[in-house]
Amino acid sequence: MAEESTTPDLRLRVQRVAGVKKSEVEDLMSFFAPDSVWDMSRGGLGVIEGREAIRAFFEEWWAAYEDHESEAEEIQDLGNGVAFAVFVQRGRPVGSTGWVEFRDARVMIWADGLIERTTAFLDIDEARAAAERLARERG
Numbered sequence: 001m002a003e004e005s006t007t008p009d010l011r012l013r014v015q016r017v018a019g020v021k022k023s024e025v026e027d028l029m030s031f032f033a034p035d036s037v038w039d040m041s042r043g044g045l046g047v048i049e050g051r052e053a054i055r056a057f058f059e060e061w062w063a064a065y066e067d068h069e070s071e072a073e074e075i076q077d078l079g080n081g082v083a084f085a086v087f088v089q090r091g092r093p094v095g096s097t098g099w100v101e102f103r104d105a106r107v108m109i110w111a112d113g114l115i116e117r118t119t120a121f122l123d124i125d126e127a128r129a130a131a132e133r134l135a136r137e138r139g
Contacts, residue, residue: 010077010110014085017115018072022062029055033114040120043104065091073103078135081116083108084128107131109138 013031020028029051038048038057048057062068068091076084089102105127109117121127 010081010083011075013110013113014075014077014083014108015072018070018075018085018087020070022058022065022068025055025058025062028058031115033111033116036115037117038120039118042119042121042123064093066094066096067092067099076131078131080135080138081110082131082135082138083110084131086124086127107134109134 017028017031032051032054034051035049036051036054038054041047048054068089070087070089072085073088074084074086078084084105084107086103086105089104090099091102092099103124105121105124107119107121107127107130108115119127119130121130
């Protein structure tokens with residue numbers, strides 16, 4: 001059996017990350033370790049290293065939208081600092097009246113209340129399997 005999470009209220013922390021609005025970038029960054037990694041290579045967007053680089057990515061991403069919202073559709077604390085979550089993002093691109101929606105899964109490694117690494121997946125089942133495997137390996 002997996003150990004209890006080393007991050008208190010991990011599900012609540014992931015929920016808070018999911019609900020951050022574009023005007024709350026400082027709040028979002030408070031969840032990331034200084035040397036955090038955001039891996040989006042499975043979606044062709046590469047790997048971003050460091051809190052400041054991650055901040056710049058989010059600022060650029062959100063600047064493309066007049067309105068943007070995000071929510072966690074599912075969150076699992078798998079123990080050993082590993083969380084799995086399915087995120088749904090909706091946004092209205094600048095200059096558009098229409099909305100777009102994007103769904104992805106993320107495997108997050110947490111320690112001392114901070115995100116050390118996030119890996120984004122387009123395939124939800126692949127992400128779930130990777131998260132479960134990682135939690136076992138870290139146990």
